[in-house]
Amino acid sequence: xxxxxxxxxxxxxxxxxxxxxxxxxxxxxxxxxxxxxxxxxxxxxxxxxxxxxxxxxxxxxxxxxxxxxxxxxxxxxxxxxxxxxxxxxxxxxxxxxxxxxxxxxxxxxxxxxxxxxxxxxxxxxxxxxxxxxxxxxxxxxxxxxxxxxxxxxxxxxxxxxxxxxxxxxxxxxxxxxxxxxxxxxxxxxxxxxxxxxxxxxxxxxxxxxxxxxxxxxxxxxx
Amino acid sequence: xxxxxxxxxxxxxxxxxxxxxxxxxxxxxxxxxxxxxxxxxxxxxxxxxxxxxxxxxxxxxxxxxxxxxxxxxxxxxxxxxxxxxxxxxxxxxxxxxxxxxxxxxxxxxxxxxxxxxxxxxxxxxxxxxxxxxxxxxxxxxxxxxxxxxxxxxxxxxxxxxxxxxxxxxxxxxxxxxxxxxxxxxxxxxxxxxxxxxxxxxxxxxxxxxxxxxxxxxxxxxx
Numbered sequence: 001x002x003x004x005x006x007x008x009x010x011x012x013x014x015x016x017x018x019x020x021x022x023x024x025x026x027x028x029x030x031x032x033x034x035x036x037x038x039x040x041x042x043x044x045x046x047x048x049x050x051x052x053x054x055x056x057x058x059x060x061x062x063x064x065x066x067x068x069x070x071x072x073x074x075x076x077x078x079x080x081x082x083x084x085x086x087x088x089x090x091x092x093x094x095x096x097x098x099x100x101x102x103x104x105x106x107x108x109x110x111x112x113x114x115x116x117x118x119x120x121x122x123x124x125x126x127x128x129x130x131x132x133x134x135x136x137x138x139x140x141x142x143x144x145x146x147x148x149x150x151x152x153x154x155x156x157x158x159x160x161x162x163x164x165x166x167x168x169x170x171x172x173x174x175x176x177x178x179x180x181x182x183x184x185x186x187x188x189x190x191x192x193x194x195x196x197x198x199x200x201x202x203x204x205x206x207x208x209x210x211x212x213x214x215x216x217x218x219x220x221x222x
Numbered sequence: 223x224x225x226x227x228x229x230x231x232x233x234x235x236x237x238x239x240x241x242x243x244x245x246x247x248x249x250x251x252x253x254x255x256x257x258x259x260x261x262x263x264x265x266x267x268x269x270x271x272x273x274x275x276x277x278x279x280x281x282x283x284x285x286x287x288x289x290x291x292x293x294x295x296x297x298x299x300x301x302x303x304x305x306x307x308x309x310x311x312x313x314x315x316x317x318x319x320x321x322x323x324x325x326x327x328x329x330x331x332x333x334x335x336x337x338x339x340x341x342x343x344x345x346x347x348x349x350x351x352x353x354x355x356x357x358x359x360x361x362x363x364x365x366x367x368x369x370x371x372x373x374x375x376x377x378x379x380x381x382x383x384x385x386x387x388x389x390x391x392x393x394x395x396x397x398x399x400x401x402x403x404x405x406x407x408x409x410x411x412x413x414x415x416x417x418x419x420x421x422x423x424x425x426x427x428x429x430x431x432x433x434x435x436x437x438x439x440x441x442x443x444x
Contacts, residue, residue: 013395013431014407015237050280050424058272173235173395175422175431179413185236186408191401200397202272207429209235209397 002140003147005168006157008066009184010035010206012174016181017154024082027095034176038205039063048175051204059203062172071146072139073106074132076156080108080125087114087127094125102151105142107135109156132159154182161188167213169195172206224362225369227390228379230288231406232257232428234396238403239376246304249317256398260427261285270397273426281425284394293368294361295328296354298378302330302347309336309349316347324373327364329357331378354381376404383410389435391417394428 011017012035019029026032037045038059047056077083081092087110094100099120107126114127128135139148150160160166169190190211199210233239234257241251248254259267260281269278299305303314309332316322321342329348336349350357361370372382382388391412412433421432 013393013429014412048422048424048429050274050276052272052274052276054272054274055424171235173429175419175429177413177417177419177433179411186405189401190236191399195399197397197399200270202270202277202424202426204424207235207270207395207397211399 002071002143002145003167004136004150004160004165005070005147005170006150006160006166007070007168007170008039008062008172009152009157009170010039010172010174011184012176012178012181014177014179015183015185016178017152017157017184018182019178020180022078022082022182027082029178029181031176031178032181035174035178037176038172038174038203039066045205047204055202055204058201058208059205062170062201062203062206062208067101067103067149069147070104070149071143072104073102073149073151074135074139074156074160075106075108075151076153077108077110079151079153079156086112093117093119099123105139106151107139107142109135132156132163132165136160136165154184157184158188161190161193164193164213169211169213170208171211172203172208174206224293224365224367225389226358226372226382226387227292227369227392228372228382228388229292229390229392230261230284230394231374231379231392232261232394232396233406234398234400234403236399236401237405237407238400239374239379239406240404241400242402244300244304244404249304251400251403253398253400254403257396257400259398260394260396260425261288267427269426277424277426280423280430281427284392284423284425284428284430289323289325289371291369292326292371293365294326295324295371295373296357296361296378296382297328297330297373298375299330299332301373301375301378308334315339315341321345327361328373329361329364331357354378354385354387358382358387376406379406380410383412383415386415386435391433391435392430393433394425394430396428 019032022029100123103122107128117125194214195211198212201208241254244251322345325344339347416436417433420434423430
């Protein structure tokens, strides 16, 4: 059965999932790249005190499996690119070059229509103007029996959480402070929305947790 | 030199340092006791995946050292007891019995005057009606060359943080969700206030971080 998942999504200890002042020079906001040190540079970045080889392996496994099992992706327009307003013929095809890591149909939420962009490796960007439910319907059709992954950014994940549409939420808490930026969870009571922690793993550079939402019938019975 | 410190203060992954509905039956709020599993029951509570003996030791050391080096404590009235309004002759001497763990002068912030209470083991509760600066002055005098520890609760620590009076902030992030409760950090940009992370340690039940605030002259130069 298709599940709607968020995977390997990094959050700072002060609750931010992107830094402030996002833009062309800082796609993840100021300091935002540090959120992902556990993912990118497990060898160069100083690990936490007490990190073992096994903890490095936990980070590496979470990174390696981040996209596994997902047959379609959804992302907000700001994750796709820095443009705002109607699309222009600027040749932009996303941040990721000719062969993006998604390797699957990827649906971009936007208010402005645009033809799909087919790239190498199986990624096709589809631009959806009908809102988050429409994008999810399209992504489910595209994913077949595989999962639909909500790739980000923060505002998009918050919309899907507030609509109770996410089944599995995997967060990686990086031991950094951002101070400012886009907070992920304020006003979203994950516990009341039926999420429980099903895994808590110690990485060398992050604390990884998996949350699973109870199906509605169990929530009613609880 | 006396430093003003917060030590072993537990926070949930969703940013709460106490659960909702605090009161006589739930001094830490609903679910709040789980915040402190790393402190209390390192053997009984399931550790995080990847926990080693060294990680258990990290938790134990943080617990053992939580009160070290502090010659006086400050706490909010709600941490001392569930009463509200003027003090009555109800015999309440705090949550901790005849020999509280503080073993030092402990200053309670309150709007209502009350005579000090001297207990076994060196703890004397002083009731301060002059506000957070007055309490800190009195605690500094009492601490001598040792540290002043802001023991809690959340509202008290927030007041001292917002007044830039805390030098060292040690937080223990427990891998739990509270959903609701008292959030510690919203609206407080620790980075802008000069805090940097000086230690990040992996425990079996918590991720422990130490933050140190730069002295003002360095902040100005930065």
